[in-house]
Amino acid sequence: MALRVTTWNINSVRLRQDLVLRVLRELDPDVLCLQEIKVETELFPHDPYEAAGYGHRAVFGQKGYHGVAILSKLPFERGDSPNWCEKGDCRHLAVRLDGIELHNFYVPSGGDVPDPAVNEKFAHKLSFVDEMETWFGANRTPSDRMILVGDLNIAPLEHDVWSHRQLLDVVSHTPIEVEKLTRLQRRTDWVDAVRHFVPADQKLYSWWSYRARDWRLSNRGRRLDHIWVTPPLKDALRTQSILTDARGWERGSDHVPVTVDLAV
């Protein structure tokens, strides 16, 4: 069975409802994982997605900030989420569909100053990634069939950013974050499903700042959005795609959809 999974930080699901529907039409994923929906669970607009054929949905949202959702053509069972960092933030959804456990994450951005001693947001980000590593290490094994997607807010590889040297002190690409993300990856043998198809020496971005005068011209991007799979699904990987054009859509998100196709 073909399974297409897309992840997208939508930066307000209500403001960009038409763009979500456009992605569903143009990419036609079986499952769309959203981050930063910025709406309470109870106020999530279900009807347009029901009408678009996405009859199975999980929503974990809060007022104003964060929030994650999963829209699916396939039925699933909702799994539990730990209370990450005991913050009560809506940053994670887990579902089980077709024998696969799918995790949708929105990792804290981490603020501006890359020092956990003076920046509580950066400390939170580091703790969050540590907790992810600990949780998967304690509760799951590499032999479990799992997919992990989301805005991890870390660009781990040299060519996941426009300038490795210039971003070494910029939150999202600092050595301590990259080390923690890599440790999380290794603990459960996660395979980077996008880099599985794209060599590490090739630039790859999923986010461009709103602050650039011309995001396409300056092209100072970062790859913050990821899709990982555990080893049992590695041979099922078929292709990847990053919908860069979506960054240029009118009133678009600063992130673009990242997609992986599997044959499961």
Place this chain on the structure above:
DNA sequence: ATGGTTGGGGTCCAA
């Protein structure tokens, strides 16, 4: 070294 933009909720915080 600095500023640049966006969204949500409300006259500022997070990204």
